Amino acid sequence: MLAERGGIAVRIDGFGYWRPNDAAGWKSPEPGSLVAYDFKPWWVVDIRMDVENRKNPGAKYTVYRLRPADVGDSADHDIHIGWTNRQYPQIINEHYGLCVHCNELLPCREMMAEQAAVRDMKNMARYETPGVCPSCEEPVTHRQTSETFPNVVVPIGPPVTFHAGRRQCRRAMEEYRVKVGQPESQLRLDGGEPGV
Ligand SMILES: [Zn+2]
Ligand SMILES: [Zn+2]
Numbered sequence: 001m002l003a004e005r006g007g008i009a010v011r012i013d014g015f016g017y018w019r020p021n022d023a024a025g026w027k028s029p030e031p032g033s034l035v036a037y038d039f040k041p042w043w044v045v046d047i048r049m050d051v052e053n054r055k056n057p058g059a060k061y062t063v064y065r066l067r068p069a070d071v072g073d074s075a076d077h078d079i080h081i082g083w084t085n086r087q088y089p090q091i092i093n094e095h096y097g098l099c100v101h102c103n104e105l106l107p108c109r110e111m112m113a114e115q116a117a118v119r120d121m122k123n124m125a126r127y128e129t130p131g132v133c134p135s136c137e138e139p140v141t142h143r144q145t146s147e148t149f150p151n152v153v154v155p156i157g158p159p160v161t162f163h164a165g166r167r168q169c170r171r172a173m174e175e176y177r178v179k180v181g182q183p184e185s186q187l188r189l190d191g192g193e194p195g196v
Helices: 109-125 167-180
Strands: 002-004 008-012 016-018 033-037 040-051 061-068 079-084 146-149 160-163
Touching: 033 061, 146 167, 160 167
Parallel strands: none
Antiparallel strands: 002 008, 008 016, 033 040, 040 061, 061 079, 146 160
């Protein structure tokens, strides 16, 4: 979860951050608010502050009792979800839309997966041309300081070469190095020509 400007965007593994299309404002919810959680709409039944939890000693949770928006007054399906400090579920518009295929709030999980797949494909395309730095997508010339790695993004793709002397490319390269799991290289990396 990520708190930002008083509202929350929810991090979904593999998808990035999710924010409902029908999000309404940035205020924290009150009992009676309609909120989004786990791609579904819920009414907030009550809120308890400063709740402690053995799993995370010292942290204070705000615990929301949530009721599925479509079950009427029945408490049978209520859930209790706790957030630490300034995080809370996103309030949504009472005229919310649901996906006709899966009945989830929009963008639904399937749409998120499609968007993630498009992102992955765009990202992979950056690692498919030998001698082109995946960070800036420009060719790496022999005069430029560079470093080459095995390709772990496109396994059958060419080796991956980064500009080691360009600040942005080098930052991307260091992240890539971690991904590759290579030990710190012997190459001195601060020898990039200025302005290159
Ligand atoms: Zn759907
Ligand atoms: Zn580059």
